[in-house]
Amino acid sequence: MGCGEDPVPTIAGGDAAEGRRIVAAQGCTACHVVPGSGAPQGHAGPSLQGFARRGYVAGVLPNTPDNLIRFLRDPAAIAPRTAMPAPALDDAQLRHVAAFLVTLR
Ligand code: HEC
Numbered sequence: 001m002g003c004g005e006d007p008v009p010t011i012a013g014g015d016a017a018e019g020r021r022i023v024a025a026q027g028c029t030a031c032h033v034v035p036g037s038g039a040p041q042g043h044a045g046p047s048l049q050g051f052a053r054r055g056y057v058a059g060v061l062p063n064t065p066d067n068l069i070r071f072l073r074d075p076a077a078i079a080p081r082t083a084m085p086a087p088a089l090d091d092a093q094l095r096h097v098a099a100f101l102v103t104l105r
Contacts (some may be wrong), residue, residue: 008052011065013092014099022097026087035104045084051104058082068098 020036023029029039033047054063058079061067070077072094075084089097 009065009102011069011095011099011102014065014095016096016100016103019096019098019100022089022093023100026089028087031084048101048104052102053105058084065098065102068101069094072097 023034024037024039028034028048029037030042031044033041033043033049035049052063057063057067057071058075060079061071069091071079072087072089073091074086075082076086087094087097
C-alpha cells in the first residue's frame, strides 16, 4: 500500500461517472454513505467514503478491482453472513460501479 499517491486503478470497460449514477439509482445509498451521490444516506453498511484506501473488501478480500467486482456480483459468496444483498447489475454495470468506487479516497 502506498501513501495516498497511488494512481486510480483502471478498470477495463468501467466508467466512473456512469458508476456514480448507477450507485444513486440502485439504492446503494440506502445502506451506504456515498460521497457525491447527493441521495439520502443510510448507515446499515460501512461508509464508502475513502473506499479506495481500504485494504480489504468487506474485511475479507484484498482490495483489488477484480476482487471488488467479485464481491459486488455476489456479496454473500465472499462474506457469507453479510447483510448486503446481491445488486441486480450486469457485468458492464458492475465495472462502472467498481470504476466509481476506486475513485473514493
Ligand atoms: C441492505 C443494505 C445494503 C445495500 C442496499 C447495499 N449494501 Fe453494500 N454493504 C452492506 C453491508 C452490511 C456491508 C458490509 C459487508 C461485510 O463487511 O460483511 C456492505 C459492504 C459493501 C462494500 C465493501 C465495503 C468495505 O469497506 O469493505 C462495498 C464496496 C459495497 N457494499 C458496495 C455497495 C454497492 C455499490 C451497493 C449498490 C449496488 C450496495 N453496496 C448496496 C449493505 C448494503
